[in-house]
Amino acid sequence: MDAAASIFHAGELAIQERVGVREQMAGAAAYIRDFMPEQHREFYHSLPFFFVGALDAAGQPWATVLAADPGFIVTPDARTLDIRSGMLPGDPLEGQLRAGDHIGGLGLEPTTRRRNRRQWRNRRRRRWRVARERDAKLRQLPAVHPAPPAQSGAG
Numbered sequence: 001m002d003a004a005a006s007i008f009h010a011g012e013l014a015i016q017e018r019v020g021v022r023e024q025m026a027g028a029a030a031y032i033r034d035f036m037p038e039q040h041r042e043f044y045h046s047l048p049f050f051f052v053g054a055l056d057a058a059g060q061p062w063a064t065v066l067a068a069d070p071g072f073i074v075t076p077d078a079r080t081l082d083i084r085s086g087m088l089p090g091d092p093l094e095g096q097l098r099a100g101d102h103i104g105g106l107g108l109e110p111t112t113r114r115r116n117r118r119q120w121r122n123r124r125r126r127r128w129r130v131a132r133e134r135d136a137k138l139r140q141l142p143a144v145h146p147a148p149p150a151q152s153g154a155g
Contacts, residue, residue, distance in 0.1 A: 007032055034079065036078050045073055046109075049067040049108075050066045050106070051064070051066075051105065056096040062093050064088075066083060072084045073085075081105075103122050105118040105120075
C-alpha cells in the first residue's frame with residue numbers, strides 16, 4: 001500500500017513496516033472518522049485528564065496533560081471537541097501554542113485501557129477547540145502489539 005492511497009502518512013507507514021504490522025493496519029480505515037459517535041462523546045466528557053502532544057515555538061515536541069474535574073471536555077456536536085481547561089502551571093507548552101498549530105490528543109481510561117485519539121489544528125490560543133477540518137481525524141485504532149522477539153534457546 002503506497003502512502004498516496006493510504007489514510008496513514010509516510011512516517012506512520014514506515015513505523016508499521018518496522019514493527020511488522022503494516023498489513024494488519026491496512027484494515028484500520030474503518031475506525032477513522034471525521035465525527036464522534038455518541039459513545040466517544042460521552043467518553044471524552046467523563047475524563048478527568050487528557051494527554052496532548054505538540055511542538056513548541058522552536059519545533060521541539062512535548063507531551064503534556066490537561067486535567068480538571070470530569071466534564072471539562074464537552075462535545076456540543078458530533079464534530080466539535082471543546083476542552084475547557086488550561087495547562088498546569090510550569091508546563092513547557094504554556095504560551096507556546098498558536099492558532100493553526102498541529103496537535104495530537106489522547107483520552108485514556110486507565111482502569112479499562114480504553115483510549116481515543118484525536119489530531120487537529122488548534123483553533124484558539126487560550127482554550128482548545130477542535131472542530132471538523134479536512135486534516136482532523138478521530139482515531140479509535142485497534143491495539144497493536146508487535147510480537148516479542150524470539151527467545152534463543154541457548155542456556
